[in-house]
Amino acid sequence: MPWHREGALVAWSTREIAELAGTTLRTVRHYHALGLLPEPEREANGYKAYRTEHLVRLLEIRRFTRLGFSLQSIESMESDPSNFVERLEAIDADLADSIQRLTATREEIRLLRSEPTKPDLPHGLSAAATKAHLSSTDRSLFAVLSHMTGEGADTHWQAMLEDYDPDDAAVEFDSLPEDADEATREALAQRMAPQSMALSENHPRPAALANQPRGKTQRVGETVISAMLELYNPAQLDVLARIWRIAGFVD
Amino acid sequence: MPWHREGALVAWSTREIAELAGTTLRTVRHYHALGLLPEPEREANGYKAYRTEHLVRLLEIRRFTRLGFSLQSIESMESDPSNFVERLEAIDADLADSIQRLTATREEIRLLRSEPTKPDLPHGLSAAATKAHLSSTDRSLFAVLSHMTGEGADTHWQAMLEDYDPDDAAVEFDSLPEDADEATREALAQRMAPQSMALSENHPRPAALANQPRGKTQRVGETVISAMLELYNPAQLDVLARIWRIAGFVD
DNA sequence: TTGCTCCTCACGTCACGTGAGGTGGC
DNA sequence: TTGCTCCTCACGTCACGTGAGGTGGC
Numbered sequence: 281m282p283w284h285r286e287g288a289l290v291a292w293s294t295r296e297i298a299e300l301a302g303t304t305l306r307t308v309r310h311y312h313a314l315g316l317l318p319e320p321e322r323e324a325n326g327y328k329a330y331r332t333e334h335l336v337r338l339l340e341i342r343r344f345t346r347l348g349f350s351l352q353s354i355e356s357m358e359s360d361p362s363n364f365v366e367r368l369e370a371i372d373a374d375l376a377d378s379i380q381r382l383t384a385t386r387e388e389i390r391l392l393r394s395e396p397t398k399p400d401l402p403h404g405l406s407a408a409a410t411k412a413h414l415s416s417t418d419r420s421l422f423a424v425l426s427h428m429t430g431e432g433a434d435t436h437w438q439a440m441l442e443d444y445d446p447d448d449a450a451v452e453f454d455s456l457p458e459d460a461d462e463a464t465r466e467a468l469a470q471r472m473a474p475q476s477m478a479l480s481e482n483h484p485r486p487a488a489l490a491n492q493p494r495g496k497t498q499r500v501g502e503t504v505i506s507a508m509l510e511l512y513n514p515a516q517l518d519v520l521a522r523i524w525r526i527a528g529f530v531d
Numbered sequence: 532m533p534w535h536r537e538g539a540l541v542a543w544s545t546r547e548i549a550e551l552a553g554t555t556l557r558t559v560r561h562y563h564a565l566g567l568l569p570e571p572e573r574e575a576n577g578y579k580a581y582r583t584e585h586l587v588r589l590l591e592i593r594r595f596t597r598l599g600f601s602l603q604s605i606e607s608m609e610s611d612p613s614n615f616v617e618r619l620e621a622i623d624a625d626l627a628d629s630i631q632r633l634t635a636t637r638e639e640i641r642l643l644r645s646e647p648t649k650p651d652l653p654h655g656l657s658a659a660a661t662k663a664h665l666s667s668t669d670r671s672l673f674a675v676l677s678h679m680t681g682e683g684a685d686t687h688w689q690a691m692l693e694d695y696d697p698d699d700a701a702v703e704f705d706s707l708p709e710d711a712d713e714a715t716r717e718a719l720a721q722r723m724a725p726q727s728m729a730l731s732e733n734h735p736r737p738a739a740l741a742n743q744p745r746g747k748t749q750r751v752g753e754t755v756i757s758a759m760l761e762l763y764n765p766a767q768l769d770v771l772a773r774i775w776r777i778a779g780f781v782d
Numbered sequence: 783t784t785g786c787t788c789c790t791c792a793c794g795t796c797a798c799g800t801g802a803g804g805t806g807g808c
Numbered sequence: 809t810t811g812c813t814c815c816t817c818a819c820g821t822c823a824c825g826t827g828a829g830g831t832g833g834c
Contacts, residue, residue, distance in 0.1 A: 306824055307824065400594065507583040
């Protein structure tokens, strides 16, 4: 409870002024430490005795922080109030950015909630990869592929995956032992090639991918190739090479 | 540039994997420190040699953080993935809150930019107070009054201020010396009373203020009264008391 | 003596940012 | 020798939160 001093005047404790202002004890003390809020006089027992001037100042500081000013910028602004509007505009631009980002995040979350799926890939890709029964190895490859080719290409990969039929050959490929003999590898490649060719024919590289600067495309290629080299075993890599030759992707 | 190792395999440095993932050196090291991202093997010179598995994991972590997960919650979620959807919903609620707050802040900033005025009071009140040529003392009183009566009452105070005419008597009141004699004080009260009465008649207390719980109203009253006791000098307080008696607010 | 409120350090939070000081190959 | 990149501490950021340890009046 506020106590009386010097006759009619009333003073508040730190906790009281904090609650009056709708904030916390620690916040008030923090403003003292920064010199933003002057310390009031003390009672005989050492307690701080806040008065209206302090409440007014505290409310003013809170108003500025709610507007998005940092405590430091409140100080600097009060020593040089010249470019107040510019500061406001800078804060406003930051706020617009933040809202933009948070809204995009909410949209991602909405998709995830509407169709829960492992969030290791962008949502559409993840759902398609799950429906296509991709192995975790293949998912890893698509994680790299999708990130490296950029968001714009995701719909392309997604459409391709949605068109993909996980047949027996694919299952065999996933569990192909690294020492599979040549006949096995060649036979598997022959079985897998047709679908690869069909997919590549039905889903040509989109313009966004084709029109990249040369260096970028090369980096993407190197990264994806090196990912494949690590993700697949020698027999699987050989099967892939054979498929590419059959399909005419390489010679 | 990536360097080669064990024949065809390629490894990246910390900086390289960070850039590949679109993040920073320090971020990668931070994830190591938290145990979120396993450390890769080292080259002979002690350099870390990252490979695809690390890139995939790094991209996954980044995806979670962009969704709003804290680093800690990524860990705990992976050890117990059961309530994934609940976590998503909690994050979504936080995001909605944040967007709500930021949007409200932007609206305040928009008002301030459209009509720049001292931001010591809520915008509408500040503009009205400035137009009414209120002294900084009076502004302080309104800062306390507005905060204590809550946002809902601001339009009431604003309407009152917009109706207020800062006449000669008000100017005299602002600079009234604390030892002004009784005749001066009484004359001033007589000149000021009519406008006070008119204002209070044209702007009755809104329901939002009248329907407060008793304790709340009392606290507001005490705080505002104590603000007045500090903001005005004895002669000014006496003039106010005389006005109130003339107007019949008190007896 | 027990409870309650006040006080002053001073370390903790969160996701990294930023030097400081040293190494290794060209 | 100079430049460049890597490495490991370790303190800094921002606006406070959270004890720890002690005091003073009922």
